[in-house]
Amino acid sequence: MSSIVIAQGGGPTAVINQTLCGAIVAARRHDPSLRILGARHGVRGLTKGDLVDLTQLSETDLLRLAHTPNSGLGSTRDKPDAKYCEAILTALQKVEARAFVYIGGNDTAGTLDILSKQSTGPCSFVHAPKTIDNDLMENDHVPGFISAAAFVANAFVSIDLDFRAMTGIYVGIVMGRHAGFLSAAAAGWQQSADEAPHLIYAPEKPFSVAQFLDDVDAIYTRTGHCIVSMSEGVQDETGRPLADVLAAGALERDAHGNVQLSGGDLGIEIQRALKERFPKARTRVDTLGYLLRGYIGMIDETDAKEAFEAGAFAAQSAFTAGSGSVVLHYDGHRTTPRIVALDQVAGRTRHMPDSFFAGSNAISPEGRRYFHRLLPKRPDIFTPFV
Amino acid sequence: MSSIVIAQGGGPTAVINQTLCGAIVAARRHDPSLRILGARHGVRGLTKGDLVDLTQLSETDLLRLAHTPNSGLGSTRDKPDAKYCEAILTALQKVEARAFVYIGGNDTAGTLDILSKQSTGPCSFVHAPKTIDNDLMENDHVPGFISAAAFVANAFVSIDLDFRAMTGIYVGIVMGRHAGFLSAAAAGWQQSADEAPHLIYAPEKPFSVAQFLDDVDAIYTRTGHCIVSMSEGVQDETGRPLADVLAAGALERDAHGNVQLSGGDLGIEIQRALKERFPKARTRVDTLGYLLRGYIGMIDETDAKEAFEAGAFAAQSAFTAGSGSVVLHYDGHRTTPRIVALDQVAGRTRHMPDSFFAGSNAISPEGRRYFHRLLPKRPDIFTPFV
Incomplete structure (x- = not known):
């Protein structure tokens, strides 16, 4: 049979x-x-x-x-x-x-x-x-993708409200080793670039910690409030994932053999860098992890x-x-x-089109329209009094 | 007026x-x-x-x-x-x-x-x-509490399905500095202790990494599948939060001044300990972070x-x-x-009653009944073929 x-x-x-x-x-x-x-x-x-x-x-x-x-x-x-x-x-x-x-x-x-x-x-x-x-x-x-993107978009709407109530800097690290669609979906309900997330880092655009800190500084110093969506796959100018660079760096720095303890983790490194640059600010780095990829809710x-x-x-x-x-x-x-x-399709990777970006750390109106078309309706939220 | x-x-x-x-x-x-x-x-x-x-x-x-x-x-x-x-x-x-x-x-x-x-x-x-x-x-x-608990319960149902599809060890670190209610809510839909999460660590019961690894070993070796809910506030036998112990330990271990880089973070330390003990297993530690406390979804x-x-x-x-x-x-x-x-109420902390625990790493039927009463209906899921 x-x-x-x-x-x-x-x-x-x-x-x-x-x-x-x-x-x-x-x-x-x-x-x-x-x-x-x-x-x-x-x-x-x-x-x-x-x-x-x-x-x-x-x-x-x-x-x-x-x-x-x-x-x-x-x-x-x-x-x-x-x-x-x-x-x-x-x-x-x-x-x-x-x-x-x-x-x-x-x-x-x-x-x-x-x-x-x-x-x-x-x-x-x-x-x-x-x-x-x-x-x-x-x-x-x-x-x-849409379900995962909806999880991310809802997460950033919620986190933005959280960080309006008590101001500070938040970085959410989002899955996506090679393509930035998921980290960019955080901006899917954005109506203008002034709205959170204020900065978006995808693997498609070169990333440096120094530039990231300057980007945050420009927004945080002005408003006291900065929400960042960062892909776990952000890469340096040579195309090496930062996570790998950090792991290698830790190997060089640490003579005690505690390789997996130090460096290595993107979230920990970003948290450390933020604390150093903004010692008085409320800073928080969350790695969204596996939750977004099959959340029954x-x-x-x-x-x-x-x-x-x-x-x-x-x-x-x-x-x-x-x-x-x-x-x-x-x-x-x-x-x-x-x-x-x-x-x-086999073995190939689709990246975010360049037209979806506005510079290296924001999403263009065309990009927003794409995510907006896919995502469910934005929750009807009340603008906080603060 | x-x-x-x-x-x-x-x-x-x-x-x-x-x-x-x-x-x-x-x-x-x-x-x-x-x-x-x-x-x-x-x-x-x-x-x-x-x-x-x-x-x-x-x-x-x-x-x-x-x-x-x-x-x-x-x-x-x-x-x-x-x-x-x-x-x-x-x-x-x-x-x-x-x-x-x-x-x-x-x-x-x-x-x-x-x-x-x-x-x-x-x-x-x-x-x-x-x-x-x-x-x-x-x-x-x-x-x-109920909304946050529902987020956690849904997260662990989803993660359990994720880790049945590709087996391994998962630890979700859940908020709750002094009380274990949120980490225990992961078991709120459990019908028996065999179901995920298989291990629950709350601040109310003394925690040691060595005992934790043995606990995981006993389950993982038998079934190839171990899901853990761990409170961010787990404490050692003297009542010191493990996160603080780790931070102090890192200070002692590291002569390079990279204090915030190494140790300190509970998730990183747990990940490292698991990798060392179970080098061939798929292991993942997620810190659930702020998402659970005000998620609009x-x-x-x-x-x-x-x-x-x-x-x-x-x-x-x-x-x-x-x-x-x-x-x-x-x-x-x-x-x-x-x-x-x-x-x-002022300045006091309510802990999980002892009757909610079964031993030091599981929730009793009484505890499950409490969470079950509070939580919404469990999603009607299909038991995977694996």
Whole structure:
């Protein structure tokens, strides 16, 4: 009996199970006799035959699964080479797979690209996109991003109110190793550059601690209030991530072997630098951490719907159009899924367009319009009396 | 023309403006001719005459203010002494204050206790409770706590799903310098001790890094999955906060003057200790930071309602019962505001009862029932396939 195999790879998102459920529903619709198999922990489980049969999953369970954040099948960060891919192909043959839908980011697309080139059988390989980083080529935006962006935007609205009540300097460090979309989403509800966050640092623009301190100084000295969104992936002028530079610096500075204790951590270093420059100010650096990427309290409805549709389109494409990568296309009015060649997405990184920036530490009106279009409605807040 | 003065002190909460609005509404109802004044930045603004006239605030603005988290009037951490209190009393006399409602924690109650003893005029001093820490005596729970607790509970449900998808060890460091209620709220939806969070460390029970590592080992070695909620205020056996011990230790260890860089930070130290003990495990330590205390995306309805009622009761009590501290009383069925003497709350800290603990690193069924009663309904999640 032939089958479709579905798996999830890479970091989780708030809506990654919507995509899984979309693929299940579309596969059932396409061919009710098809076996629907999920691979536990992505390709890692697949090669071991660690499969869960989803064919009979009830409507009730399907609905609950769809609304549950983070990979329900488990995930993996394995990056298969040619040999590993042979094992995957063998495993797929064994279950007579006609389609393999792999939900993930650009590494996941890369795995599928290798598989589609090595495969000699009838199986189609389709990439269903997900990432909170929003860094997949050919996509207007990527399922998983809107929910994470909404978490970040709500966080900065809240923190701004917190720091109006007791003034000072706040830096929130936001995920996004290579692309600044998430850190920039902090400005998604901004109506002018005067509003918080007052400074935004993304990996796309060179960062230096000295310039950062001057930037903060200019705002803090004038208003007593400075809110900063900083990407964890900020890089120096040579393109080295500051986190790496700090870790190397700590190695040089510390003769006691306490390498992981000192430096290394971007948040600690930024906190130290702020305390030194502004000894009397209330300063706080928070690393937002994992919370933003699958928070059950912040699942965006549009994101959930688009993630489901991307999964359904992936399964359908596998049967009707062959291998490829599903992308979300925006035509100026509506967002719809399309399919492109795997190598248009595989292993590549989409960065924030230069037109989204205003200088090196702020978002342009065009950038704000982009985030504004994606985000839910801004909460209706009362402007504090202070 | 006589007046009521309202102010907000200490750290913000998600519902502190509900209390402000409750006080405004009750004051209007009690005497429509009364001037209603808000002090900017608590007693600090009050002494400078920095007041905002709230008498004519429209119903629309009142509603929007109520739904906006974090102190709308601004706040302060000033702890007035006798002389400072004289200045406050003078400022209150100047506006012919009949009542001063000060919204805050046990320090705020302490200020009011001094004021009520120093005052010779007709003004009543009423404390309206707020704190995310839930550490005020005589209260079943405190306005602001439920929203923060809901943020934490949702965070740990989400993180548990994240770490089932890719197994490992996660530690979330949660606010609460002296009381463990917030870190324990992570277990508020737990149905048995087997469910995440698997370990809970609160300031009420002695903590050692060595014991912590052994605790983690016992769970991680068996299941490959260990989720920990740790209070930022965990203390060693002598009652010293670990954060302070670490800072002191770093001073001793480091001869280069990089004091703030190394040690000091609880999260960094825990991360280092985990990496050393479990070099191959996926480990992650997140400090949840300020997000949980006034997140606009997580305002609990019951919390909002109780905060409003506490403010209304505070203003009403000021006119009818004189000085005191409003507390939330629970009779086994309903929560209602009452008033007690200021010195029953002032400067004291309520800790988690011993009966809420099971050993030193878990919550008892009684403790879980308490949090379960306060928290909103647990999200209906699908149990992952892994």
